[in-house]
Amino acid sequence: MVEQQGRAHDAGMTWARSIPYISGRVISFLILVAGAVIMVLPFVWMVSTACKPASELQRLPVRFVPETPSCLENLNTLYATSGGFNRYLLNSGLVTVGRTIGQLVTCSLAAYGFARFRFPGRNVLFALSLGLLMVPFQAIVVQEYLLLRQIGWLNTFAALIVPGMFSAFALFLLRQAFLQVPIELEEAAIIDGANPLQVLWKVTLPLSGPALAAFAVITVQAAWNDFLFPLVAANTPETRVVTIGIALLQGERSTPYNLIMMGSFLATLPMLALFVLLQRYFIEGVAMSGLKR
């Protein structure tokens, strides 16, 4: 009896204790749900607009489900009017792969150098490299255009890929990751006769898997979404990337929101797939660097 009373007493206590716990959980869920809605709403709106006929685009009151769904019609019109949307997607893919591989090579070598070698001016050089992060691209875009013009690279894939093959952000991210690799492992390899390149290739890089994946994901995303530089450097139909292809749909007097949203939807799909597959690394990448791009 006493035991039962004690149990009841305990249960009461647990219940009393759990009221703030439950209400805390409810509040945090509500906040999370609100956050999720805010994040997902633009995407839903994009898909909804992509499937609306022109007559429904700006109708009041706002409707999420189109009265006359026109997804296929809009898709066909997009391909008919954009003049090679697939080509633009392919170009974006090429630029993205080129830049990502390029950055992987240049930045991992440079990051390894900064992480493991002592040489005069190392810290100054590293600080200068990081300083690049603070220069907005808009400030140097004209100079970069003039440079590309001088070397005859305008409107080529080289212009789209080569200047993007180095990134101060990737250098910083990889250097931090390489510093985490136990130096003893590298020393063991050196004792076994490995040269620095072999150490990087066989020891450091394999042990920095998550950082490399995070780096790749962030670089891919940045290269795929890039707009200003491709616009200035390569704006012929042969070298155009998908972000510019979408911008071309807008005229001075008309904005076909449905076609623009259909184009945006198609351009988002590869990134969406990448995010679903590698979302863990997205978060790790942001957490590791404390930076978001």
Next chain:
Amino acid sequence: MTRVRRFAIVAIALLSLLLSGMVVAQEDSPTIQAQPCAEPGQLTMWVWDPVWAEVIGNAINAWQEDYCPGAEVELIQQPWEQYWDLLQTNAAGGDLPDVFNMSQDRFYFYADNDALLNLQPYWDEYGVDTTVWGTGLVDPYRWGEDGDLYAGPVNWDTVALFYNKDMFDAAGLDYPTADWTWDDFASAAAALTDPENDVYGASVYTEYQAGYANWIAATGTTPVVDAERTQCTLTEPGSIEALTFLKDLLDQGYMPSVSIQGGANANDAFNYWLNERVAMVSGGSWKLPEAIANATFNWDVVQLPKHPDTGISRPILHSVGYVAASNSDNPDLAANLILYLSSDEGQQFFAEAGGVAPANPALQQQWVDSFGDTGVNISAFVDALPDTQGVTPFAEIWDVMNTDLVINIFDLGMSVEEATQQACDFIVTQLPE
């Protein structure tokens, strides 16, 4: 005598036939005649609009076939939003395309920096009378002491009053006419306003081109800045009168505020009209295709109402032009292409495509007909052409006059005097010295 008389009659008949033939021939003769190029070569050309890109592409093909076999033109459409930034970047690199689309409000910057080819010698050589284009169409593209014409006009657009006929019927009002004055307009706006159903009589104030500037122009004052760009005109009596007239309509509840209609952009007002929340809206001719396709009610257009004292309505007219770069490798060829694109033949492509109207005065009816049998008085825009106001403001003051001024007066309740003074304080700092 009889023979002489008969001879005279025959002679007079023949002469009159000949004369009438000449008149007909004169009417039929092209206003601007394309001419063969001297030597083919290569050109690059930029345009900003996806629809025009196609129309101009077709015109260029015809030019290559009929007037300049062997010429090559790389026609590139650039995104509208970034067009001017790109042009400026390329100008910095001395790398402007040979031929490109120019806007009246941007022309000044490029002409002032000697970036544009003077086309006047070519107009003279080709025997083109540049006065055939109305003054509002080409005057903003004249430069230098002699008023040389630096552009071939592509197209024009101007502003009229779009109105919902169903709402007029429901209110038992006669439809507006071209003879309407501001007073007729104001009383109709009052009668059409239905506060219970959130319906407003009119929305005609948004941004420069489709909004308040048309009302200022009707008072006889050049809106915002004068043609010489020497002073801000917003504080002049005509501007104050027009803006006060519009603000009174707003204060009396006949027009929606910026917040209510969802923005200070002309598209917001027009969208509000398309959604049957407002009975009358001032809209550009570029809105015709959208209204024809999307309006779910009976509607029509009419010229803007006239100022009661001046007796004029003077809508803003904007014209896009073709210009050539002063450092083009092929200036003669660039000028020849511009001649073709401005000629009767080249302009046919615009006239047939519908949408914006071709600049060529001979093709206006063809443009009106291109919309098909809509029952809409599209000629109202053409009828407005003889007395229009060309665009005098420039890019640097765009935000202040289109957004700040409109929001201050038509949303935040600032007095017209204070808002215009505030706008002018900024605008005078941007005027060329």
